[in-house]
Amino acid sequence: MNDKTPDGRGAKEHERPRIWDVPTRAFHWTLAALVAWEWASSHLGHGFMRYHMWGGYAVLTLILFRLSWGFVGSHTARFAQFLRSPRGTWEYVKSWRRGAPDIHGHNPLGGWAVIAFLVSLTVQVGTGLFATDDVLTAGPLNALIGSRMADWLTTIHKWNFDILLTLIAIHVSAVILHRVIAGHDLVRPMITGRAARPMSPVVHHAFARPWVSVLALALSGLGTWLILQI
Numbered sequence: 001m002n003d004k005t006p007d008g009r010g011a012k013e014h015e016r017p018r019i020w021d022v023p024t025r026a027f028h029w030t031l032a033a034l035v036a037w038e039w040a041s042s043h044l045g046h047g048f049m050r051y052h053m054w055g056g057y058a059v060l061t062l063i064l065f066r067l068s069w070g071f072v073g074s075h076t077a078r079f080a081q082f083l084r085s086p087r088g089t090w091e092y093v094k095s096w097r098r099g100a101p102d103i104h105g106h107n108p109l110g111g112w113a114v115i116a117f118l119v120s121l122t123v124q125v126g127t128g129l130f131a132t133d134d135v136l137t138a139g140p141l142n143a144l145i146g147s148r149m150a151d152w153l154t155t156i157h158k159w160n161f162d163i164l165l166t167l168i169a170i171h172v173s174a175v176i177l178h179r180v181i182a183g184h185d186l187v188r189p190m191i192t193g194r195a196a197r198p199m200s201p202v203v204h205h206a207f208a209r210p211w212v213s214v215l216a217l218a219l220s221g222l223g224t225w226l227i228l229q230i
């Protein structure tokens with residue numbers, strides 16, 4: 001007798017493989033909270049700009065961490081595992097005609113979304129380091145450049161946030177479409193770490209050891225500190 005519902009509820013835990021490790025999940029939700037904080041703190045007045053900059057340093061540390069985790073992290077977090085060529089990505093898109101493919105980890109489009117987010121976040125933080133409101137607040141590297149260049153980078157800092165918002169809107173829409181069209185729940189695995197549905201045969205992904213993530217985070221924090229010393 002099959003006691004599972006179509007979305008996998010009722011399935012035994014071992015049938016739902018672990019796909020996201022703790023560092024990747026912590027990275028995802030901390031980054032989401034920090035981007036929301038960066039938006040809020042930039043609109044709360046001058047008194048909050050100091051915390052806006054601290055939040056930005058935390059985002060910079062997360063970017064450096066995710067870059068390193070893409071090489072030394074768990075199987076599903078590695079760039080080599082989920083990045084595909086444009087042709088491979090197009091093959092994936094076409095495969096939807098036969099129904100949603102069962103992919104555990106990032107699908108090729110999601111892989112490109114990761115890269116787009118990392119690039120946009122790097123532009124956001126990179127320009128923020130030089131930005132100024134011409135009144136009370138200036139990024140820590142603002143003194144290294146002239147005022148025209150600083151104004152230009154501040155403008156990019158504001159425009160790029162709209163690009164970041166667009167990426168977030170596409171990302172959330174894709175998650176909702178997966179749910180509505182294919183019945184795939186992508187949110188629960190990013191919280192629990194396990195696939196939402198059973199898999200047959202069960203695939204066991206290789207997970208990195210916790211101390212590797214602690215070391216990667218520590219080195220990322222050091223990298224942020226070094227950048228601020230320029």
Ligand code: HEM
Binds near residue numbers: 054131134138140
């Ligand atoms: C993911 C990281 C960041 C996000 C999402 C973000 C977002 C924003 C947003 C939405 C604004 C307001 C733009 C507007 O007034 O329309 C802003 C302003 C500003 N940000 Fe950031 N920011 C980030 C990182 C940083 C960093 C790292 C610094 C410097 C250390 C920084 C320094 C500034 C400054 C100085 C302004 C004021 C510009 C002005 O009011 O003319 N930001 N930021």
